[in-house]
Structure formats: structure tokens, C-alpha cells
Amino acid sequence: MSTSPKIGYLIPEFPGQTHIFFWREIEALERMGISVSLFSTRRPPAGLISHKWSEDAIARTEYLGVIDAKAAAKTALSVSPTIYAKDILSEGKQLAKDLAVTTGAAQLLKQSCTRQGISHVHVHSCGRAALVAVMAYLMGGPSYSVTLHGDIDGYGAGQRLKWRHAKFATVVSEQLNGQLDQVLGPDRPSRVFVQPMGVDLNALRRDRPYQPYPPGEALRLFSCGRLNIAKGHQDLIDSVKLLRDKGIDARLTIAGEDDQGGGGFRKVLEEKITELELDNAVTLLGAVSAEDVRQQLNDAHLFVLATHQEAIGVAYMEAMACEVPTTGTRVGGVPELIHHGVDGVLVEPHAPNDLAAAIQLVANSPQDAMRYGKSARSRIEERFDCRKGAELIARESLDLTISKEI
Incomplete structure (x- = not known):
């Protein structure tokens, strides 16, 4: 035997x-x-x-x-x-x-x-x-x-x-x-x-067709990554403030926890959210299951991760597999994953103004948003x-x- x-x-x-x-x-x-x-x-x-x-x-x-x-x-x-x-x-x-x-x-x-x-x-x-x-x-x-x-x-x-x-x-x-x-x-x-x-392409797929952002309504942004200064969540929160100051009802949800289980960098982000008066606009979910991440991806208009360093980025892959238009940063191996203007949009790190402009551009371009999502899914199927x-x-x-x- x-x-x-x-x-x-x-x-x-x-x-x-x-x-x-x-x-x-x-x-x-x-x-x-x-x-x-x-x-x-x-x-x-x-x-x-x-x-x-x-x-x-x-x-x-x-x-x-x-x-x-x-x-x-x-x-x-x-x-x-x-x-x-x-x-x-x-x-x-x-x-x-x-x-x-x-x-x-x-x-x-x-x-x-x-x-x-x-x-x-x-x-x-x-x-x-x-x-x-x-x-x-x-x-x-x-x-x-x-x-x-x-x-x-x-x-x-x-x-x-x-x-x-x-x-x-x-x-x-x-x-x-x-x-x-x-x-x-x-x-x-x-x-x-x-x-x-x-990523598991069978598990990570849309459960309903993607719907682009309807202007005048809430813009649902989702991000996923450890609560660590290197992930750039602080820059993304600044971008949300900039968008809201322009009259865009941007709502950000972040999945992930700090390495201390909530007693570390999370507190820094919570203080920033309160300081910018974004308590009703930014939600920190903490560590959540893969199923919860998938649900958030299906609900989101855009996925955004403003990381300062990244080998390549599985969180990006998950969003792309679910056909969510993705905005990331031009660091590490991310450009090997996201081809700028084809599979998503890339900006330089540490640049909240540029990030806010990119988010606004994709949100206001429904045809591009849908094209990025479809291309991203094909990219993940091919290589990841x-x-x-x-x-x-x-x-x-x-x-x-x-x-x-x-």
C-alpha cells in the first residue's frame, strides 16, 4: 500500500x-x-x-x-x-x-x-x-x-x-x-x-456584478493590511480628509490589526482619525476573516493601499481577483503586479494629495474603473x-x- x-x-x-x-x-x-x-x-x-x-x-x-x-x-x-x-x-x-x-x-x-x-x-x-x-x-x-x-x-x-x-x-x-x-x-x-x-481564484471572485461609484453618493473605499506605519494607512486617512474637503463623501474601511493585537499602531491611527474629525468616515475593523475581506471587496467601489514598502502585495491580488479597481503605490515589486493604467493605478508613496487625486479620477471614470477590474482579474488568473x-x-x-x- x-x-x-x-x-x-x-x-x-x-x-x-x-x-x-x-x-x-x-x-x-x-x-x-x-x-x-x-x-x-x-x-x-x-x-x-x-x-x-x-x-x-x-x-x-x-x-x-x-x-x-x-x-x-x-x-x-x-x-x-x-x-x-x-x-x-x-x-x-x-x-x-x-x-x-x-x-x-x-x-x-x-x-x-x-x-x-x-x-x-x-x-x-x-x-x-x-x-x-x-x-x-x-x-x-x-x-x-x-x-x-x-x-x-x-x-x-x-x-x-x-x-x-x-x-x-x-x-x-x-x-x-x-x-x-x-x-x-x-x-x-x-x-x-x-x-x-x-490567491485562490475559486474563493476570490465577485458574488455580484461590480457597480461603479454613483456621483453624489458615498464613495466606499476599502483597504487591507497590518496596522503598521509602513503600510501607509496614515496617508490614506489624509487622502480621505482631502476628498471630503472637496465635497466627496468618501468612506474608508480598513481591515487589519497591529502586531500587538490592538495596543500598538492602532492607537496612533485612532488619534489621527479623531484629530481629523473622521470618526464617522473611517472604520478600523481589526483582524478579520478571509470571508469578511471578500465581503468588503464585493461592497467596495475602490481598493486602496498606500504602502511605503511591499514585496509584491497579496492584498492587492485579492482585490484584483474580485475585479475591484485598485490603487496602489509604486514601491518594491508592486509594479510587477499592477501595470499602471492597465490593471489599476499607481502613485508614489508618502503622497496623500496624489493618492486623493488618483482615487477621485478612478471614481469619476466608471468605464476606466470597470476596465481596470476586468483586466486585473485576468492578470491574477495568468500569474498569481x-x-x-x-x-x-x-x-x-x-x-x-x-x-x-x-
Whole structure:
């Protein structure tokens, strides 16, 4: 009797509010007949656990973040320090500290993979979770691969070590791929693929035809993203104020929570909303389910995200899949997703006046709004289906036929 092929899947603080794209990929892998064992460093704060599937995900995830000092010390001695001595000498105390706090988790990962017959783990991070996989591998555990989801310099020390031993790697945009040679040099793996995260096209579609904004009525704007200064929500709120000062009844709803579960940057935004007298015009939903996001997208006239930095932007993809005219910022890999004037509109970041003008232009151009929505759906179908990432991970993890590399 044959058994399903198995892979491990390691995600930091899973399942968080932005992790729907990981879950989609896991489901796609399982539909392919692959058994996926979930690992994570630790649970996210309670206020960020928002999806209907979150409890199921927690129940089947093995958390590795409990530090056992004795186990960590024993584990550290099982790996010759000469393997990473040069890395520590070049990067200093931070890498040494990170290695020390991950060795216990690495031992747990190795033991669990041995017990389950898992020969490969894919790590959706290049932070400390990647070091867990590195150390497990150096102890004789499974091979591993990594995905880079943002600027590589934001993922901590030891990047050369993390990438050097990886079986393969993926990056979510061409812009990020361009960073690798400078940072990694000869430690760049021979197999690196540009593969964005994607969306479930069956789940994300309109439940009714899109209706453009009718002038004189409320202009419904929707945004979705963590409440973090880098997401630019403060600029979007300023744009709403500018639109309302022009007599446009702009109403903004933002889905997402800060990393403290409501006790952090949310308070800054709440103060700004009150200061600008927008309490009746801007709503902060907090962390909500994927179903709630889909409902908001179906209700919206426009989707707007004024982010200051973005690898590529799954929130944009969700809006585009639902044929909602989308306005974004020209940062990171976003221009690889949204072709300005074709699939949506792009403005420079940190520019509330330009953003307000773009919103007004699209809202007052119903034919363009509908054209952007239709083109956006086609763009997502062509390039950003979540099955593509699952197929790549399955193929490369299980040593099947390798597609064209970059």
C-alpha cells in the first residue's frame, strides 16, 4: 500500500492575520496528494487569530519555540562550530545569539521529521525560522528550502548561512531577486525561482456584478493590511480628509490589526482619525476573516493601499481577483503586479494629495474603473494563482522534473 509523499512547512507565528496565502498554498499541496506537516516557532497574539480555519491550523501545528536550556546546550555540541564559525566571525554577536536560541527548536524539528518520515521542510521565512531549519539540517535532519518575502536585510543575521545549505529557494518578486547576488555572493543557491504567493481564484471572485461609484453618493473605499506605519494607512486617512474637503463623501474601511493585537499602531491611527474629525468616515475593523475581506471587496467601489514598502502585495491580488479597481503605490515589486493604467493605478508613496487625486479620477471614470477590474482579474488568473507556488514547492522538494530556473 503506497503512502502520500510528505513535506514539512515551517512558518513563524502561524496562523497570523496575514497568513491566508500560506493556508491556500497548504490546501493546494494537499489537493495534489501531498501530506503537509505544519511547524511554527510560536503562536501569534490572540488578537491576530482571525480566520475560520485558524483553530484547525493551530490544532495541527507543532510549535517549536519552547526553549529548553539543557537541550539547547546538548544540541549545540552536536554540530561542529567550524561549519558556521566564519559566519559568526563576520557577523558578530547577533548571529551567535540567534543560533543559541534556535538550537533547541532545531532539535525538536529534526526529531519530529525523523518520526514522521519527512525528508524536506519548506520555510516561509528568512528570519530565525530559517536558522532552525539550517541547524536541524546540520544535525542530520531534513533538507530545507526558504522563501524570501521582503527585503533581505530585514530578516536578520546569518543570511549567507541560511541560503548556503538550502536545497532551493524562492523569492516573491524580481525586485527581491535582484538583491541576492550583492548580499549572498557565492552562497546564493544554484536553484532560485521567482514565484509570487498567490490567491485562490475559486474563493476570490465577485458574488455580484461590480457597480461603479454613483456621483453624489458615498464613495466606499476599502483597504487591507497590518496596522503598521509602513503600510501607509496614515496617508490614506489624509487622502480621505482631502476628498471630503472637496465635497466627496468618501468612506474608508480598513481591515487589519497591529502586531500587538490592538495596543500598538492602532492607537496612533485612532488619534489621527479623531484629530481629523473622521470618526464617522473611517472604520478600523481589526483582524478579520478571509470571508469578511471578500465581503468588503464585493461592497467596495475602490481598493486602496498606500504602502511605503511591499514585496509584491497579496492584498492587492485579492482585490484584483474580485475585479475591484485598485490603487496602489509604486514601491518594491508592486509594479510587477499592477501595470499602471492597465490593471489599476499607481502613485508614489508618502503622497496623500496624489493618492486623493488618483482615487477621485478612478471614481469619476466608471468605464476606466470597470476596465481596470476586468483586466486585473485576468492578470491574477495568468500569474498569481496559489496553485503555482504549491506546484513549485512540491516539484523541487520531491526531486521531480525541474522547470526553467532563473
